[in-house]
Amino acid sequence: NRRIVLAKRPQGEPTPADFRLEEVPIAALKDGEMLLQTVYLSLDPYMRGRMSEAASYAASTELDQVMIGGTVSRIVASRNSRFKEGDLVNSFSGWQEYQVSTGMGITPLDPRIPKPSYALGVLGMPGLTAYVGTLDLGTPKAGETLVVAAATGAVGSVVGQIAKIKGLRAVGIAGGPEKCEYAVKELGFDACIDHRDANMPGLLKQACPKGIDVYFENVGGAVWDAVLPLLNTHARIPLCGLIAQYNATSLPAGPDRSSQLMATFLVKQIKVQGFIISTYYNRQAAFINDMSIWIRERRIKYREDITKGLENAPEAFMGLFKGNNFGKLLVQVSE
Ligand code: NDP
Known part of the structure; x- marks a missing residue:
């Protein structure tokens, strides 16, 4: 062995x-x-x-x-x-x-x-994560704007497609033009921004003309910095992952901005919900049922x-x- x-x-x-x-x-x-x-x-x-x-x-x-x-x-x-x-x-x-x-x-x-x-993947742990985070914690409403990073990955690709099924504007953030093109052309995102583009914050703002109602957080770091000023009042943030900082050995340099962050949460009445998917296996039956139908109907590509x-x-x-x-x-x- x-x-x-x-x-x-x-x-x-x-x-x-x-x-x-x-x-x-x-x-x-x-x-x-x-x-x-x-x-x-x-x-x-x-x-x-x-x-x-x-x-x-x-x-x-x-x-x-x-x-x-x-x-x-x-x-x-x-x-x-x-x-x-x-x-x-x-x-x-x-x-x-x-x-x-x-x-x-x-x-x-x-x-x-x-x-x-x-x-x-799509019918396992990452798919369930996308399902619970987007639907239960993101409480999406048709016409709203959802943003997700790592948009072509196991979780993010499903998040954006569920948002489309529910009638939202879905904006992805991904690494490089090839992934961004795939998110829009294959997965049906309305827009996708390359996080390596020097003007990523400006491009994200353009892609979200009505601000952000649901930010499905997979990444943290520079992406989060670009998202924060675009959040609408009553925005929801399913806090799923922070991959940009998993290898960090110290806090980032620069002034401590946590007081500014808390003030934004307060005045915009933002709901941030960290979640670990093992807590939500009670949603497994509904998830398998919906997701297997969406895959069969080609509404979710993978x-x-x-x-x-x-x-x-x-x-x-x-x-x-x-x-x-x-x-x-x-x-x-x-x-
Ligand atoms: P992915 O298939 O999305 O792969 C990870 C991707 O993250 C990479 O391909 C890369 O995509 C992106 N990435 C890596 N580093 C950075 C960075 N510094 N800045 C921006 N993007 C980066 O992985 P998963 O779908 O499995 O996981 C996505 C997230 O969901 C992770 O944070 C993971 O920890 C979390 N997760 C949480 C769960 C929970 O229970 N809370 C359960 C499952 C996953 P790109 O090239 O597009 O930048």
């Missing part, structure tokens, strides 16, 4: 030296156990938090332990009466080729999922960025923080 463990805690951006590929034997199955082979491994920004020792909503990965991660896995041997060989399941096997499991936390793939890999081979997972993961991925990032670990 080849697996990738956390070799070292990153200082700032993760580097190849923070990971170690190793090979270990697979234990013989006991009664009640089964052997899972990883087919797809999901790579997600939250994994950066688990590599760090800083306190968070979930425990850190210990040094020399397998990197955690959601997987779609195949049951290759089973001594568990609830599961049979050959079936595909949702698992949390992490960055490894095989895992011995008791079946705890393992669920069969929903039959409405058209492609197994979708269970890790792109995957699949790297082959477990050994390439660290490189692919590090690329998330540079915008190297174009669509939901996955590793295909086996056929």
Whole structure:
């Protein structure tokens, strides 16, 4: 069994030296156990938090332990009466080729999922995040303007398309002209701004002539600075992620602007709601129902960025923080 463990805690951006590929034997199955082979491994920004020792909503990965991660896995041997060989399941096997499991936390793939890999993306955790954040926390109303950054990524691409389904103006922010063109032409965003453009704040203002009613926050940093002055009274901010600062080792330089920020929230009566998707699994049934229909009707389009081979997972993961991925990032670990 080849697996990738956390070799070292990153200082700032993760580097190849923070990971170690190793090979270990697979234990013989006991009664009640089964052997899972990883087919797809999901790579997600939250994994950066688990590599760090800083306190968070979930425990850190210990040094020399397998990197955690959601997987779609195949049951290759089973001594568990609830599961049979050959079936595909949702698992949390992490960055490894095989895992011995008791079946705890393992669920069969929903039959409405058209492609197994979708269970890790548009019909999995990132899709649910977009659904809950946009609909439940963003409370969108037709005619309003929604802005989302990382607009072609796993979460952001779905956020913008749900906004369109609900009759809003959807404005994306993404890295580079190719991603922006895809957001508008393929995903149906009304506009998309390149965050690397020196005039990003000015372009965003032009793209939001009636201000911003819902800002789905994925990024933080310079994007947030450009959004803040454009927020309307009663704007909602589902605070989903802050990827621009996950590798930060200190606070940004410059004057402390938190008092100005609080004043804006006060006078514009802005509602900011941080959320961690594991709190919202009660929305899973409604989500799978709506999302599988939207995909079937081609109202939600979805792109995957699949790297082959477990050994390439660290490189692919590090690329998330540079915008190297174009669509939901996955590793295909086996056929
Ligand atoms: P994506 O597929 O969107 O990949 C990450 C993207 O972030 C990159 O491709 C890049 O896109 C963008 N990015 C990276 N660094 C920066 C930067 N400095 N400034 C601007 N953009 C940057 O990832 P996900 O859809 O999986 O995740 C999106 C966000 O949602 C993350 O912040 C993640 O942590 C969060 N999340 C939160 C959850 C929760 O429960 N709260 C659950 C799932 C995700 P580009 O090239 O366009 O800049």
